[in-house]
Amino acid sequence: MEKYILALDQGTTSCRAIIYNKKGQPIITAQKEFQQFFPKSGWVEQDAMEIWTTQMNVAQEALLKLNGDYKNIEAIGITNQRETTIVWDKNTGKPIYNAIVWQCRRTSEYCEILKEEGLESKIREKTGLIIDSYFSATKLRWILENVKGAREEAEKGNLLFGTVETWLIWKMTGGRVHVTDYSNASRTMMFNIKELKWDEEILEILNIPSNMLPEPVPSSQIYGETMTTIFGGPIKIAGAAGDQQCALFGQTCFEKGETKSTYGTGNFLLMNTGDEPVFMDNGLLTTIAWGIGDELKYAIEGSVFVCGAAVQWLRDQLMIIENAASTESASKNITDNGGVYFVPAFVGMGAPYWDADARGSLVGLTRGTSREHIIRATLESMAYQCKDLYDVMRESANKTAASDGSDEGLRVDGGACANSFLMQFQADILKQKIIRPSVIETTSLGAAYLAGLAVGYWKDKEDIKKNWQVDRVFEPKMAEDEREMLLKGWKRAVKTVQFWSSLEDEK
Secondary structure (H helix, E strand, O other): OOOEEEEEEEOOOEEEEEEEOOOOOEEEEEEEEOOOEOOOOOOOEEOHHHHHHHHHHHHHHHHHHHOOOHHHEEEEEEEEOOOOEEEEEOOOOOEOOOEEOOOOOOOHHHHHHHHHOOOHHHHHHHHOOOOOOOOHHHHHHHHHHHOOOHHHHHHOOOEEEEOHHHHHHHHHOOOOOOEEEHHHHOOOOOEEOOOOEEOHHHHHHHOOOHHHOOEEEOOEEEEEEOOHHHHOOOOEEEEEEEHHHHHHHHOOOOOOOOEEEEEOOOEEEEEEEEOOOOOOOOOOEEEEEEEEOOEEEEEEEEEEOOOHHHHHHHHHHHOOOOOOOHHHHHHHOOOOOOOOEEEOOEOEEOOOOOEOOOOOEEEOOOOOOOHHHHHHHHHHHHHHHHHHHHHHHHHHHHHHOOOOOOOOOEEEEOHHHHOHHHHHHHHHHHOOOEEEEOOOOHHHHHHHHHHHHHHOOOOOHHHHHOOOOEEEEEOOOOOHHHHHHHHHHHHHHHHHHHHHHHHHHHO
16 A cells, blocks of 8 residues: 655645645645635634634535545645644634634734843744744734633633644644644744743743743654544654744755745745854844754744735735736736836734735836736745845854855745746846745645654655655846946935834824
8 A cells, every 4th residue: 555644734824735645746735725814904814623623624625625535645744834823722622713814913012012121132042033912922822812601711720822743743643742843933933943942031020921831842753633523543743833934844944054935825944054053133033943853953044024925915906916826827917017116014014024014015006007917026026025034134144154155046835936927037137146946835845854863764864855856947147237226215214214214103
């Protein structure tokens, strides 16, 4: 009987299940979007039970498409939207509030209070993160402070906290296993990334009971087995990591200095920095890449909150496109952006700006602005934001010896990198080779690899590396004067957004 690895990819807007073979090829895919809630400006929520049922439905659908059953699956690997915060009753298994999504800005004011109390350097030194509502800690505190009876129940030991992979593992094992992998733990703003444990001092500052927190574990090990009622029999759950760390692993960026950019709901640039955490002062985050046995790898990361989500906005709110694929032809239909720039700061701006009060803006509109100009400006914004990150990352990494200074090109992945217009524009703006692999869904592939290593499906990382293949390399070909002109326009657009948010502050 042929065996496979099942990857569960729980993303920000959809749940997917992908079945991989030994060559690292996706042979079966099932996907379904789920509902997003926006109860107030800057607030983003999801129904944790809908996440659970949707994820299990697509997993079961994938097995049906395979014409197989649980016996065909060697192990399950999980990758997930990070920082999204779920609190549930451990006795009933029901969430006490909607999942608060990583994009949600509701705790921005509290984060400012923490900064005013002089806690930034302490938090940074322990967790590798800046103080921001992006991370799980203040979201968890908000639930404890604002959901009736939550704090009392938590202190009695009746409530559990988890990011999405923790929630799925707990549910799939029937409540027997409450764990989080090191990479996801490192995104909570409560985890000491040097000591690999929840930081008691931070928990005390935030008034978070430690009994709610999952056990931190490596990213590749057997955590438990699924309940037989889900797939008809038990399957080992053997790998878990946050989506961006999984993409780094799936791109086989195993060596210090290797870098990837993922174009998903957001855009995330990660560089492997090796065995030691590297701290920077330019808006980049220090994070755990993965843990496998005794091996622990760190990374530096730049995070853009809105990337593919902007295309979803064009489709669902503006209704000027039918699907994401149509943006490529629409952008090629015109010769330039018509002077239009889009800064998609719907939920603030991430690295390197970290402006929680920023909001999205379209600038440079004229009577001649067309639908195509707005679509093209949306795609171009992804490339500009990636360049902002890439420039500060390479400069800082070379200074701190986080890389060896070599630049072999940027590896890309995620749904939007299938758009060849975007990838060529990225190469032009970055003035750098863009390397697109044959498998662009490397987030789920990384989860499959982590699970497969734990059960011996793949022997080691060298075994995995043999699977990585290039689909296409995009070489920069834009004239330097055009590139400089476009970048100046982007910088002006960003300054416009920053000026707007500063005016809001003056109120």
